[in-house]
Each structure stands twice: as C-alpha cells, then as structure tokens.
Amino acid sequence: LAEGDFELALRGLLGEGAPLSPSSVARLKGKWQAEYEAWRSRSLGDEEVVYVWVDGVYVKAGFEKEKAALLVVIGALRDGSKVVLAVETGYRESIQSWAALLRDLKARGMSTPKLVIGDGHLGIWGALTEVYPAAGEQRCWNHRIVNVLDQLPKKAHAPAKALLTRIPYAETRQEATKQKGTFRNWCHDKGFSKAAELLDVDWERMVAFYDFPKAHWKHIRTTNPIESTFATVRLRTTKTKGCLSRMTALTMVFKLCQSASKKWRRLDGSHQLVEIIRGVKFKDGEKLIQRAA
Numbered sequence: 001l002a003e004g005d006f007e008l009a010l011r012g013l014l015g016e017g018a019p020l021s022p023s024s025v026a027r028l029k030g031k032w033q034a035e036y037e038a039w040r041s042r043s044l045g046d047e048e049v050v051y052v053w054v055d056g057v058y059v060k061a062g063f064e065k066e067k068a069a070l071l072v073v074i075g076a077l078r079d080g081s082k083v084v085l086a087v088e089t090g091y092r093e094s095i096q097s098w099a100a101l102l103r104d105l106k107a108r109g110m111s112t113p114k115l116v117i118g119d120g121h122l123g124i125w126g127a128l129t130e131v132y133p134a135a136g137e138q139r140c141w142n143h144r145i146v147n148v149l150d151q152l153p154k155k156a157h158a159p160a161k162a163l164l165t166r167i168p169y170a171e172t173r174q175e176a177t178k179q180k181g182t183f184r185n186w187c188h189d190k191g192f193s194k195a196a197e198l199l200d201v202d203w204e205r206m207v208a209f210y211d212f213p214k215a216h217w218k219h220i221r222t223t224n225p226i227e228s229t230f231a232t233v234r235l236r237t238t239k240t241k242g243c244l245s246r247m248t249a250l251t252m253v254f255k256l257c258q259s260a261s262k263k264w265r266r267l268d269g270s271h272q273l274v275e276i277i278r279g280v281k282f283k284d285g286e287k288l289i290q291r292a293a
Helices: 003-014 022-040 095-107 122-131 141-149 154-164 173-190 193-200 214-220 224-240 246-261 272-277
Strands: 049-057 068-077 082-091 115-118 136-139
Touching (some): 022 082, 022 246, 049 214, 049 224, 068 224, 082 095, 082 246, 095 122, 115 122, 136 141, 141 154, 141 193, 154 173, 224 246
Parallel strands (some): 049 115
Antiparallel strands (some): 049 068, 068 082
C-alpha cells in the first residue's frame, strides 16, 4: 500500500481507532531502514560459518526497472542454526556484484566457509575465486535438473526426471557417476544428446557434497533454504510492483527474511559441524579414520 492508503485500509479492518496514519507509517519505514543499515554493517567475526547458500533472487517489488537481482546469502553456523548473512542488490548477478558482496562479508569478519552452495550462474563462482578461493563449491541439483529438462521435449520429462533424481540420491559418488552414465545412455538412445552433455558440465561441483557428513546432504545438495524462504517473500512482493522505491523494497524483503528465519530448524547432524571446522575428512558421507603414524 501507499503510505496514504494505510489509515483507510486499517479502519476497515480495525475500526475508526486504527493507529497507522501516513506519518506513523513513514516513521516505521525509517526505523526499519535504520535497522537494515545497522544489520548490513554488523560484525561477523563471532559467527563461525560452515556452509553458505547463495542465490540471486528476482522479485517484483521495486527492482525490475534497475535490472537488479537480490543477492542473498544464508549461512549455517557451528551450532547448526541458519542465519541470513546478506541481502543486497546487484546488477544481474555479475561477478563484480557478487565479489563486492563477498568482500564486504570478509571485511566484516566472515571466515572462509567450508562449502558454498549455489546455482549455475557464473557470477558467484568467479567471485569466490577472487575472495574465498579455499571455499568448497557445490552446485544446486534442483537448478541442474530443471536445466537438463529444458533440453528435452515435455513428453520426455517424466522418465527423464525419474532417472535424474537417482543421481544426487545415490549412496556414493561412484554410484552417482554410474547413474549419470545410465541417464547419458538413455539420452543417446532417444536422440537427446544435448541433455546428456549438459549433465556432464561442472560435474565435480555437482558431487562435492559427498565429501561432507551424510546427515547434511539433504541440506547441501540444493539451495532450498533460500528458495523456500523467498517463496514466502514473493507472495508478499508480487502485489507491490511499481509501489516501492529500491530502498523501501530492500527493507521490506529484509524484514520478511527476518520473520521467516524465526521458523528455521537447525541442521540435522549439527554435532558434526564441529568436526568439519576441525578439518575432519569425509568420504561418501562417512568420517575417515586417520591411523596413527
């Protein structure tokens, strides 16, 4: 709603005593913007970040004319809790935009994450090379499956998806590679060579999760923590197209993310996050036992 419409709308809901006049709404917006500015400049030195999910999210509230995406970073901490680390605007998810955001996080004390989970957009991976070169990289399987299905006729989607979903749910990296071969053979038999080739692209980033505890796989195979949060955000921003400035829209999304984060659950197998921080190695989800010299 525009500021001047709040009072009238609330009167209809709450009666004549509705308290939100245009001036009080403006003060509330100012308070939220101040909260956002303080939040985006806070120190991260005390946050032991283990996993990071990143995505460039497009919403309709105040961003489209500037060709901007919301660059969102969510982190999993040592205790298994998840927190929103950044919500910023960036030009079409470019390397420069992602690098600027990551440099800011690093300057505020964020340690190198053990694994970064994102989609196939080249911007984030190029930026990681510049700012956090030691971070592990995992591409989102949901995005990859959608990309592969886009190369197929619709009538082939059901059998293709059945084969594709077997890959990231395989018990070992070797089995995942075998399932990939099964899908490739199916594609060649059907004449869908482009789909088969796409699955081969960036394969090592697709199976990086096998080097982490099995209890964490459900969390780190995809960017679901961001996708599920922004499904809720989009419900509230779709109707505001054209009604908001960039800053007002950014502040609103920040507050929506804060609200959504209150319902987040801790990661399964949270106790193993400490082992990852200590450098314990895993293979196919199981901890490797180091023999004494």
